Amino acid sequence: MKKLTTLASSIMLSLAISGTALAQETIALAVSTLDNPFFVSLRDGAQKKADELGYKLVVLDSQNDPAKELANVEDLTVRGAKVLLINPTDSEAVSNAVAMANRNNIPVITLDRGAAKGNVVSHIASDNVAGGKMAGDFIAEKLGDGAKVIQLEGIAGTSAARERGEGFKQAIDAHKFDVLASQPADFDRTKGLNVMENLLASKGAVQAVFAQNDEMALGALRAIKAANKQILIVGFDGTDDGVKAVKGGQMAATIAQQPELIGELGVITADKIIKGETVDTKIPVDLKVITK
Missing domain, CATH: 3.40.50.2300 (Response regulator)
Structure with missing residues (x-):
């Protein structure tokens, strides 16, 4: 023992x-x-x-x-x-x-x-440039070339915002999108809501929104629902909330990172x-x- x-x-x-x-x-x-x-x-x-x-x-x-x-x-x-x-x-x-x-x-x-x-x-x-291009290609697939789009940008100075914007610019050029506005909302849901509210007041003809992350996309979604409009929304990141909004039919897509x-x-x-x-x-x- x-x-x-x-x-x-x-x-x-x-x-x-x-x-x-x-x-x-x-x-x-x-x-x-x-x-x-x-x-x-x-x-x-x-x-x-x-x-x-x-x-x-x-x-x-x-x-x-x-x-x-x-x-x-x-x-x-x-x-x-x-x-x-x-x-x-x-x-x-x-x-x-x-x-x-x-x-x-x-x-x-x-x-x-x-x-x-x-x-x-x-x-x-992730390859953020490829992701931005994927978002634009998806919009073109759903709405065709020449669609009227708005881009919500992330925090200026971050490589993610710059690269996702660069990729989306490639899609803009390839599909001849009519870019009604491209404004920062700092990767933030509340800012996404506020910026989208302001843009809807003057850019009501918009057909699609590309938000450089899901948080801004979800904020934009709230503004769009409040305005009672049907606008295709594409986010980026594949967060739980973003994927849930996609599966619920409120967002069209999210470019999912891991x-x-x-x-x-x-x-x-x-x-x-x-x-x-x-x-x-x-x-x-x-x-x-x-x-x-």
Whole structure:
């Protein structure tokens, strides 16, 4: 009996030591905002994979504020993070945070949005240009060439907004859309509602709306329903609320990203870096059009 007790104690001690060693390996995740369901899913994917691989994941919310983002990264350098996963608030402004991580010899991986400057080991994101083109092609498929469209843009300065707009511009040129307006609503549902309300007052002939994320699309949907109009709406991201609106016949489509997979791949890539393995500088994540 005494031998069994001793053996059990040895096993428990071994597990405790092993657990402590794993806990010392910390991966940091700075997210642009956790008010957006897309980035909550990204965080959840990263957390699930970190738990699976035995890493401690420290998550900080930048609240869409570049100054807060920089302060978060400064905090993370003190916490001894081995790798920094960062979803930038702004592709230009994040350069300061990337530079800080570079100075502290912390490898940087960008998620969903890129960084304009600084040393980034790997960038993991959907092909936003292809996604914007897919949205425009879908509108043309439903309404034909020359359709009257409005675009709701994301936060100016983010690579996601720029690239999705670039892809949609390709569709505009290819299908000769009549663009009645293209205005920012900052990836925000309430701003999407307000901007769409204002545009409907002067652009009532609109046939389709492309919103660069589902949050703006859902805001636009509220404005369109309140105005009692029938307008084709295409969102982007494939969030739970966006997909629900599509399946319910309220939105025509959403270009679905896989935020959980982006977060998961971020941790997998960080794990490879920590182990000294080579990683790809760009890791694309597939997109798909979700319809009813």
